């Protein structure tokens with residue numbers, strides 16, 4: 001499977017003409033093939049807006065997103081999105097849900113084994129014939145992951161996909177998804193509020209600021225998978241990211257106070 005490079009160049013976005021400052025302001029970012037980049041920032045800084053632009057669901061007012069050199073202007077089956085809620089078909093079984101993209105593209109016949117293998121890979125071997133409503137939230141998110149992987153995506157866009165799960169399931173899925181997607185060479189972008197999640201999963205964490213939404217910092221996470229969260233390096237990186245985040249936040253607060261006075 002060939003992964004994709006993503007280029008975001010001079011991207012600015014206004015949701016409407018009355019806005020005094022843009023939702024996203026002059027975003028420039030390159031996301032390398034087969035790597036996971038996390039976008040982290042306070043609520044409202046434009047993370048989901050940017051992700052929707054990578055998915056081709058929203059077109060920027062200025063600038064562009066390019067994937068493998070092609071400008072993104074509409075959704076593509078090779079660029080898959082995973083949301084907080086897995087949006088499965090409740091009347092179907094686990095297998096049927098996982099096979100959906102292949103059924104829709106008319107390629108399920110002959111690829112049944114791929115779906116079986118993916119369900120094994122995400123730990124759903126015993127649940128394949130169950131109705132998805134019989135599964136827990138974490139298991140449903142695993143079905144959504146298998147469904148995404150069945151389409152052999154080049155890019156996987158993750159919008160806070162684990163935030164509705166309990167802490168234990170969340171940590172387990174963070175580790176597994178990062179590992180599985182790396183093994184398959186998929187380029188990933190993760191939107192999160194969670195510093196630990198970013199350090200657990202990402203090769204690079206990009207920090208965004210709000211009003212206007214800008215990239216204001218970044219941190220490389222040069223740690224092998226699976227990552228040991230109790231390792232000194234992991235804790236150090238988490239603290240470093242937290243400190244960077246706090247510094248940026250305080251500067252923003254001071255700027256807002258100065259504007260108000």
Ligand SMILES: Nc1ncnc2c1ncn2[C@@H]1O[C@H](COP(=O)(O)OP(=O)(O)OP(=O)(O)O)[C@@H](O)[C@H]1O
Nearest residue numbers: 015016023041042043044045046047048049050193
């Ligand atoms: N469809 C829309 N029309 C107008 N404004 C919007 C729309 N969607 C989002 N916004 C605004 O754009 C800004 C950025 O929203 P966005 O959802 O991208 O932020 P976010 O960083 O993902 O936030 P959160 O972490 O809370 O999900 C917010 O001020 C939001 O109110």
